[in-house]
Amino acid sequence: MKSNRNSQDPSSNRKGGTPFWEKMQPKKKTSFERKTDPLERTKHRPVKHGAISKEKGWDQVAKWYDQLVGDEGSDYHKNIIVPAILERLGELGGARVLDLCCGQGFIGKLLLQAGAARVHGVDASPQLIESAVKRAAQESSLSYEVADGSAPGAWADGSYDVALNIMAVHDVENLEGLCHNLANSLKSRGKALMVFMHPCFRMPKQAHWGWDQEKKIQYRRMDRYGTAMSIPIITHPGRAVSETTTFYHRPLPVYFHAIKQAGLAVTDGEELFSHRRSQVGPRSKAEHFAAEEFPMFLLLEVQRLAI
Numbered sequence: 001m002k003s004n005r006n007s008q009d010p011s012s013n014r015k016g017g018t019p020f021w022e023k024m025q026p027k028k029k030t031s032f033e034r035k036t037d038p039l040e041r042t043k044h045r046p047v048k049h050g051a052i053s054k055e056k057g058w059d060q061v062a063k064w065y066d067q068l069v070g071d072e073g074s075d076y077h078k079n080i081i082v083p084a085i086l087e088r089l090g091e092l093g094g095a096r097v098l099d100l101c102c103g104q105g106f107i108g109k110l111l112l113q114a115g116a117a118r119v120h121g122v123d124a125s126p127q128l129i130e131s132a133v134k135r136a137a138q139e140s141s142l143s144y145e146v147a148d149g150s151a152p153g154a155w156a157d158g159s160y161d162v163a164l165n166i167m168a169v170h171d172v173e174n175l176e177g178l179c180h181n182l183a184n185s186l187k188s189r190g191k192a193l194m195v196f197m198h199p200c201f202r203m204p205k206q207a208h209w210g211w212d213q214e215k216k217i218q219y220r221r222m223d224r225y226g227t228a229m230s231i232p233i234i235t236h237p238g239r240a241v242s243e244t245t246t247f248y249h250r251p252l253p254v255y256f257h258a259i260k261q262a263g264l265a266v267t268d269g270e271e272l273f274s275h276r277r278s279q280v281g282p283r284s285k286a287e288h289f290a291a292e293e294f295p296m297f298l299l300l301e302v303q304r305l306a307i
């Protein structure tokens with residue numbers, strides 16, 4: 001990089017205009033260096049379980065998932081996730097929206113009602129896409145395709161104003177590929193919303209509620225957090241050979257790193273809490289308190305950096 005004495009660039013130093021980083025010598029070892037590489041944590045550790053597993057993606061649970069979510073979304077979609085998304089998006093005013101990892105596509109019609117001109121859904125499960133296509137019926141502004149959302153695809157073409165990735169980032173092995181596609185699908189400064197299980201408080205097999213009898217509080221226990229792990233979710237517990245889907249747990253910096261590497265910037269974040277409340281009973285007050293203290297989902301608003 002050439003220096004420019006008259007540069008107004010605040011990163012130039014005053015004397016010669018050469019940015020300070022160009023003058024830096026290779027780092028000498030100090031006693032303050034980290035003992036471990038922080039990126040080591042981004043490598044997934046497989047979690048073993050008793051049954052022999054066969055990872056088959058979401059096709060194997062497509063029928064169950066389609067029924068659970070239905071035409072308007074699951075209980076959590078309807079009460080927590082969709083209201084948060086629609087409030088943030090506001091009037092969509094003819095926007096083109098990509099629904100990345102769209103599943104059975106329930107949100108498509110809601111986005112059209114919010115003013116979107118067109119919604120395109122992409123998902124790896126042919127059966128869920130089949131349901132989405134049926135659900136869209138004759139609605140020509142909704143379109144769907146089967147594709148790996150983390151692999152390069154013609155659909156990630158920089159033509160979208162908004163992209164969504166709902167409850168899916170932890171189902172995708174290749175986070176970097178997914179984030180690159182989110183970025184590539186968006187117009188310059190286009191916005192994406194990612195909603196997923198809050199990794200600080202929700203992690204299959206490693207997060208639990210507990211009851212402290214002395215303090216009369218319901219506490220949240222996390223047995224692990226700081227290591228990326230791939231956790232098999234057994235579809236039919238109890239069977240010797242069971243199909244599984246995989247949940248990819250990642251500590252927060254792994255997300256921030258992948259988002260940044262993809263040319264996106266986190267512009268806002270929100271923690272979403274469960275609306276569910278337990279039956280009236282001796283512990284219900286403490287349970288309600290805990291439900292309002294420990295979030296369930298994390299929403300990240302990200303923006304494609306100007307191109």
Ligand SMILES: C[S@@+](CC[C@H](N)C(=O)[O-])C[C@H]1O[C@@H](n2cnc3c(N)ncnc32)[C@H](O)[C@@H]1O
Pocket residue numbers: 057058059069100101102103104122123124125128147148149150165166167168171172173
């Ligand atoms: C929990 S479902 C969420 C679906 C939908 N967004 C919703 O909120 O109902 C996770 C989805 O991620 C999809 N998925 C997982 N890995 C994927 C990949 N590599 N590319 C595209 N979709 C993927 C699955 O097929 C599944 O539909």
